[in-house]
Amino acid sequence: MNHSWLQDMYSVRHKWVHVYTKLHFTTGMTTTSRSESMNSFFNEFVNASTGLKEFIENSQKALEKQYLREREADYETKNKERSKITSSSLESHATSIYTKEMFRCFQHELKESGAYVVIDKERNAIYKHYEAYKTTVQEEYRKYIVLIVTDNGNITCVCRKFESSGMLCRHIIRYLYKMQWSEIPKQCITLRWTVEGNERVGALQHKRPKIGNFLESQPARYSTLCKAFQDLAARGSCSIA
Template sequence: MTTTSRSESMNLFFDEYVKASTGLKEFIENSQKALDSQYLREVQADFDTEYKEMRLFSNSSMEIHASKIYTKEMFKRFQKEFQKSQSFVVKSMKGCGDYLSKMYLVEKSTLPEINRRNFFLKVSIDGSYSCTCKKFEHSGMICRHMIRYLNKKQKTMIPPDLVTMRWTINGNKVAGPLPCTPRMLGNVVESQTARYSGLCKAFQGLSVIGSCSVPRYNYLMSVIKRENEYVIKSFPGEEREKKINEDYESDEEDDPLLDPPRSQTKGRPKAGRFKRGIETSSSNKQFRKCSFCGAREEGHDRRNCPSRLLGKKGKN
């Protein structure tokens, strides 16, 4: 993984917890939350790897070997490389190597010869491999060109030199778990959130152990139920809502309830000031003009104009 990709992944990891407007105190608290979240994801990934079955796409011995050594997520990446390796061919390059190594040409057979991109694989006598794609050096995952070469040589297992320890099932056992300790103030955790987080982490590991068999599950459920009743009776604690209500002191004189400030709403602003109903119903209102006699009166128009009606009666 290059330096640029590492910085981008680190920025994506902290974008959920840290913003440009975050203060120093909030930054430290959110950083602790990010580490706690990462710790829980690591525990969940270890549980999925150890107790969930890997889905195989073929009966290849190399894929079966990869399912036993890689974690669940890295095994999915291996399967993608394994599937794409089937479309490549390996050709020996005579005269290009030396007495300590051999060179091989790896190209994609499904493309026309003009559009093919050539990759060169170097195999040393001591068992080391090197490919010009540099995928193994960047990510630690074996590339499709190496997989194709191993299939051609009818290898049933991935060489140990091509397996990165951090992507294996036993990687955390060898390197140690992710260090994560709750913030302590003397012998007491300082906040309820930190206490809750610490208990969740402790019970997360206990749940992994207890879910292995039915007797373990039944025993732990009985212990949790018994200890739950003991803690409630022996250590009575106040509810958070009660404590908040006790700390709150109301003023003797109630403050007057004022109207909220008027905010600008969507749409085109009205021209002029807002008129009340009394103003809109005043006598200064302009009525429609009668197209027959030209008068402006309320309820007067061409249909009920007296002059027009009298004219019709005179004709009759």
């Protein structure tokens, strides 16, 4: 088929097809989820009728609110206890390393891992091959997930959840239980999602920028006056006098 647009899209398939993008760390976000969440967040502060001056001031308020959310989340991570769903040492270790939100994600995968079993398939001097499958699915419909463990301890799952989101998948968690690991291996921990993440990288620095003599510019004054006239017209239209 001689379709130039389809040919162009196919030539850059490694940038948008999930089978390729899941090999890269994207914090688990899809192409549109980030923009949609940001739009929803800023809609609380700005809209189509917001003037230029108000837009800058309200955008700053939005950023300050987000900053306070981050600080509150950091406080809860460091000072509030987590509710565990098992008595395993693996989950206990997760409570000490992950932030509050990422511990919740770990618990979800931990809960789902209970439906899987991991079996040995092949061993050699370079790697060990395991397969995980869901026991609640009939044998003829089962999907077998391949796990590869190299001689240096690296664990790779074909689902690539860890590579794309930085969080362990249920298949690797089930493998760790099978091998009786008491702690999550260091190579399976993403610094970004840990309690020490901000301390190691550096705390978020926040300073309110100075807008300066914003209204000295003619476009800014014009925008402010237009917004004032709109409000005045709206009030005036409510009366016939």
